[in-house]
Amino acid sequence: MDAILSIAKKEVMDNIRSKWIITTTITFVSVAIISSLIGAAFRGGSGLQDLRTTVMMMMMFIQYIIPIIGLMLGYAAIVGETERGTLSALIAFPVTRLEIIIGKFLGLGLVLSASIFLGFGIAGIIIGISVSNVDYGIYLLYILYSILLGLVFLSISMFFSSILKKRSGAMGMSIFTWSFFSFLWGMMLFGLMAANHVSSSSSDAGGFFALNLFSPAQVFNALVALSFGTQPLLVPSMGLSLFVDDFPDFYNAGLLVFLMLLWIPIMLILSYISFRYRDI
């Protein structure tokens, strides 16, 4: 346990010193503020919007930005250290490969969570001061869902970092994964539905909604829609409907959170399995 905490602490220090936390926090503050302003423009007004509208607008950006940041944070966790030569020194110390995987995930996860929490938190306070209708509870829930989304993609990138021998390969796979889950999966289902003349609101769409759950990005979208209600202007042109009324009965917040959480241990176990007997 001590080794896990030491590795996690090192990751946090490393990312503080490299200014990664500051950069991503500023990114998240900017996204939240810009989303709030755009929300107002969509509604024909001006200035910052209330937090619920801000959340719905943020979804447009966050569903793409958080996965890519999570992936970029983790893709070099193992393979980057292998290439630099620090991993061989680390493994020569009394630390197991499982501790390395867990310690790195904890440290990087903390870095990512802190960036999201600080970034959205600062923006939330700014917006809260400027508008009258403030529901911090809902906003906090959205922050937690966003952190969960980031952690899922972080765990996926750590898996690539464990199985691939080149940093460039891990980065390429991360970018592919991002586009696959953020765009391709939804488009593919949309295409299949069109080919089968099935609409989101029809009773035959249940199978497609079930398939939709294989993408953590799509699960996140559904979770946010389910928790905060759907605003029609945000419904994607490609992909399954985000109208809550179209959702099948088995779509509930508990299941969606569970499915997202499930990604993390699965990816970490796979990372460990591939890293356990790997030559350094």
Added chain:
Amino acid sequence: MNTSDRPTAIQVNNLTKVYDRAPAVNNLTLNIKKGEIFGFLGPNGAGKTTTIKAMLGLIFATQGNVNIYGYDVHRYAKYVKKYVGYLPEKVAFYDNLTGLQNLHFYAELKNVPKSECYQLIKEMGLGDDLNKKVGKYSKGMLQRLGMARAILGTPQILILDEPSGGLDPRGVKLIRDKIKQLNQMEVTIFISSHILSEIQAVCTQVGIINKGVLVAQDTVGALSKNLQIKPRMILEITNLSEKIKQAVHKIEGVEKIEVINNKLEVFCLPESRAKVVIEVYKIGGNIVNIQTEEASLEDVFMRFTEG
């Protein structure tokens, strides 16, 4: 205590590691006793680093295994590594952290008091740079910091891969002195190096690996003796002639002679040296300088790795 009576610190048993169907190390067996300074030599690509990686559990053997004080390095990895220090050939640290922060991290992993880090950094001559980011360190500074990391907590076994790489003469001396100091504390030291003089200066035992196979393991003296490599005497003769060369070659105990300009290099046993000098004088040779050299590790190395 006699060396042979000491317990085995590192035991490599029939180690074979195959990469892409080509064996990097082939059926290698080594026994290194506690308190020895073992020099591991071999040409580039001979399998030295592969052997070291197997000792540290960084790679998995195709066949065979490595034990540290009787414990398998994979099965008892965490336990074994408490007692091992390692300086890799390519020394690397976390660039965004300072030298001291880096050492603190490794000290935590080994449960070593952080106060030791400061002391070690100073001993390694990096006292003025301990709060500088490692990314700004020179190669020599990294090597010194790498040595500090390797000896954190005074390990019982120290594995050094090219310890002098990138160091200036002062740095080389610092590391050499540290090796000797640690050895006096009964630390077993395994050194892989291309610098034969370095190995000869500090090592009590030498192993030579060639094409993945251990071709020799003994003291330098014993290896020279077994190979019948004779020490040499170099005579500088102003009027070196064919007659002198022939006469010297016929002397009993002279194995061979070589001529470089006006220098006659005579490979012979020490007891034949006087005879050689007298013979040259008798023939009228004008000797202006005499040098003697013992059989060197370089001679042994060249003999074992030729072909």
